[in-house]
Amino acid sequence: MSNTKLIIEERAANIGSFLVGRLLPFRQKRMVGPFIFIDHMGPVCLSDQDNLDVAMHPHIGLSTLTFLFEGAIVHRDSLGTEIEITPGAVNWMTAGKGVVHTERTPDRLRHSQKQLHGLQIWVALPKEEEQCEPTFAHVEADEIPSWNEDGVEFKLIAGKAFGKQSPVPVYSPLYFIEIKSEITKTVTIGEHLFGESALYILEGSITSDKNTYKEKQLLVANDSTLCSFEIKANSTIYIFGGDAFSEERFIEWNFVASDKKLIERAKEDWKNNRFPTVPNETIKIPLPEPSRFGG
Template sequence: MSNTKLVIEERAANIGNFIVGRLLPFRQKRMVGPFIFIDHMGPACMSDQDNMDIAMHPHIGLSTLTFLFEGAVMHRDSLGTAMEITPGAVNWMTAGKGVVHTERTPDRLRDSKKMLHGLQIWVALPKADEQCEPSFTHVSANDIPSWTENDVQFKLIAGKAFGKQSPVPVYSPLYFIEIKTTEIKTVSIGEHLFGESSLYILEGSITSDGHTYGPKQLLVAKDATLCAFEIEANSTVYIFGGDAFPEERFIEWNFVASDKALIEKAKQDWKDNKFPSVPTETVRIPLPEPKRFGG
């Protein structure tokens, strides 16, 4: 019996500046543990005239996790943060009761050719923390726990697993793990996982229970404790998951909450310009016409 419960194909979504590959939410699987939204950005080869320019937009009820493979993004937020993220580092912004930010190509790259490739992830907050004070943490690539076992390279980008803990300040039990190898290897890590679990193939392929899966596929496991697969040479995969919340989460535009009333209030507050602003920024993305995320 295969341990793969669901295979989600990356779906194109237009976010204004880019066409991204959307993985979550999906109509048959809205969340995996606390992970509620995952976009695969790029790889985009940008000319000296092309730049990322995502103007001010708000969030509530979630933490954003930005993880790049190539390129750089300048993050600015209403807390006064100005932080450039580069490959291997983590930008972790907790919106709580409300935060506003922008994402732009850094000035040093705006007039040159560049690449942009990475993952943009939203992690829903536990009900008790949905209205917490917003915060921002940057974790450098050198501070991410990394190790090699049986010639397989591991990184624990966020959460707890393998008896290790990432310095990213998460709010609920979860894990976000990178696995790379240059040789064909068998990986059996179920004993280190818990809750709900899924595997995203960035490059290469894996074989599980006689089935082979390739890039841009997200595999949702039936049982995280049975996570075992053969990984092909020169492959990179990401495992993410954790404990699911007891309550449903609602998502609309950039807002996540366990109570729809919080989302309606956030929408009205954005219309009424009641959210804080980002220093030096003037352009706000307007609230879109009603439309739900989903595949």
């Protein structure tokens, strides 16, 4: 990425079921636009005895974006939603003033070997929407805008860019773009971007300013309008960003807010069972020690 100001290496983080590669937050860069948390989940092969089982846990002040490359996850939440997400589709859950959900391996896969690979992303809400009513949206893979330019495949997973708009119902100006190429090609897309911008290399590599960057690296740009690079053959990358908020965002465990008092209230509400529950779920993840957040 031209004018790269920061390179973030994927770091291992334990989320309970398996290790993930954490990209954001990073000590030198807490957010990119409204994006505040990104985990690269897998790839992992789960045996017939191993399953993803993330019990009830709460969120406030953010939207979660789940995007899978392989495998399947059943999402259940306190709104009554129950839906299976498969590769290429988007689960977009807006927590607002508070929502609770679980993530589990589907029943049909629980007794067989299976793969799981994807991205778990948190997008902070604008201050005026932090206490909105929670909502959930599922967008199928074939509803995501996709196109080809000179042999390079583009997909606008969320937000607005390239004169297109994803049906994912975002709350602030942002973009989350997939770019795949089976050939080596120069890509210049800065004129379509705005705000802060970052590029994550899932597989393959890119070259920019005579530097080569490889998979599991996150490149944060100085200026989104200068986004030009050479994508190498058989590479997949993701570009995300958007307008940054004027107020600082705080993050602790699964809570995000512009006011620490909202986080403290959420912690007390979770400890004292004041959050809604997920139908047919009984196990809750307890509030962790203050030094730990995530998930």
